[in-house]
Amino acid sequence: MQIVQRPATATTGLATDSSASANPLDGSGVAGAADGAAAATGAAPSAPLRRGLSNWDQPLQNDISGAQQAVDFLEQSAAQLRALKTDLSAKLAARQLRDGQAEQRVRQFADTWRTRREASGGTLDARLNFASGEPSSQRFSVRGMTLQNLRNGARETLAVAVGSGAQGLRSVHLSPGLSDEEIVGRFDSALAPAGVRVAAGQDGELVFSTSEDSWPAVRDVFAVQGSGVRFPTGQLNRLKTEAEAPVVMPEGWGTADIEGMRATLQQVTQALAHVEAALAKVRLELASAAQRADSAMPQLETAGVEDLADRFAGIAQEPGYQSLLALTSALVGINRERVVSLLGLR
Template sequence: MQIIQRSSTTGISSESSASTTPLDQAGLAGAAQDTGSVNQPARPTQAAPLRRGLSNWDQPLQNDISSAQQAVDFLEQSAAQLRALKTDLATKLAARQMRDGQVEQRVRQFSDTWKSRREASGGTLDANLKFSAGTPASQRFTVRGMTLQNLRNGARETLAVSVGGGAQGLRSVHLSPGLSDNEIVGRFDQALAPAGVRVEMGQNGELVFSTAEDNWPAVRDSIAVQGSGIRFPTGQLNRLKAEAEAPAVAPENWDTTDIESMRNTLQQVMQALSHVEAALSKVRQELNAATQRAESSMPEIETAGVEDLATRFASIAKEPGYQSLLALTSALVGINRDRVVSLLSLR
């Protein structure tokens, strides 16, 4: 019988062949030998390495699940607070009751929750509750004068666009007659991408810019452009105003001072709740999809010979005496609650 040397950290010391247990003889070490033929030479086998399911997941997959769960938690909390606020407002309006502090408290509570959106969601939800697992939440904005109608007309011109200030943030965009709208948008996007700003076409023919929310304060106050006098003035860089896209929810505008303001606030709360619930449904779909990918990528547990091994172990354990006790204690070394829970979670 081949004795496999084990580290003392497992609780099993390295001894001579005299310490071989009946469980080893039964085949626990991997030798498919009959219990009555322990003296026959066993075929040396190498035990399959212990594989932990979670450690075999791809890191991006784990990040997707974690990000989606954070977003779900934030949206569920927001939805619950909005439902409570909606109920209180409707009750007050039905009874034509004036403010008593409860509604104002709920408005402040949700306002605080909304202010913590970026931190609470792990940066996965932007101001319009658009979920992004792989990239940080972005801030969309427009820039005054950056419309396709203004940019497509005129002779050839090279624009120098500054983002973030300094020479490193200076980018060139070449415009000429005959460019399509998609080509104009593509040139701006290609020029500004190294500065962390992406560009796409808006619904009303304007350029819509986006950057990471962390980068937005630096971008907001530093966009400037210099032309040759065709579309934009020549000379020094001219500062352009960047306007952030309006957020989906604006609790700072909710007023409850009188019946009319409470009625308007109720409408805004209902719209906010509808927006939050729609976002929650989409993120839950993302979470379910990521969970299914995780389950399909979990390594299959080696099951060959397990039933036979269990039968042999049960037979040995029924026999009274020292050998039976030694087999049981050896098998249970290293078993703890965490390992049992981890194995059961794989079912």
């Protein structure tokens, strides 16, 4: 990011309304501190900083913040898995039975894994796929929803109920001669308004996905009514949904005996590989977002910045109301998310 100097602009002095405590990331907090310093010394206020960061692309800020949260979660998970792997390897090498430490490490990681959605800001799904700006999703399959089953047969209109409420009832029209892509496209178009997307799986099945928040409702209500060709007529028939298994399942790890520890060590090693691969991808996403932010960052006014810094430092060292005003003007609005977002640019 290049900072260039532009002609100084006039200022109206210290603001007294709520705008004086605006977001410090847009330069207003610093400008308010500068005006406070100027008022204390009796000097003319410095030229204010342009509200450069206030125009920074909000989705870009969200991308950086989400990627940083995902990196933090994955780094913590990787560190715990490495410690567990080392502990299990040492116990197996010495053929040492349980002493409580391995169980504690397993519980620690299981607790961390359960916080995946919240800790990653909803950017990581159960397969550790990263989606910036979108809620994490749950993929699932539905019994009987295969391309072979849907491709064959006469013309039929399916009524598909997804989740609760009338808005979840959608119609899908099938007819002979449709290609697999057309079948998938018709299901996807019909169910998208209900928050469910559809794609073709590797084994010829339809793969559905919805947000993790919506998954419990979709899981409990997925029903189809046909005309007796592919699905029975009459009332809606409830179909079994099966969620895609998460990439890591610590609830199945055991350390009660040598065989259990050996099986757990293998699963921990696989989990660590998945976490490290996801971490590498998210770090690339974070670097890319930071690069975009650097090129998109508005250039800031720098007229009088050195003078501003000198005055602020002088006022901050002197006790009294003006010192408090200068400091609080600069610090109002700072929170963890803003600091993490800016640190991600380093």
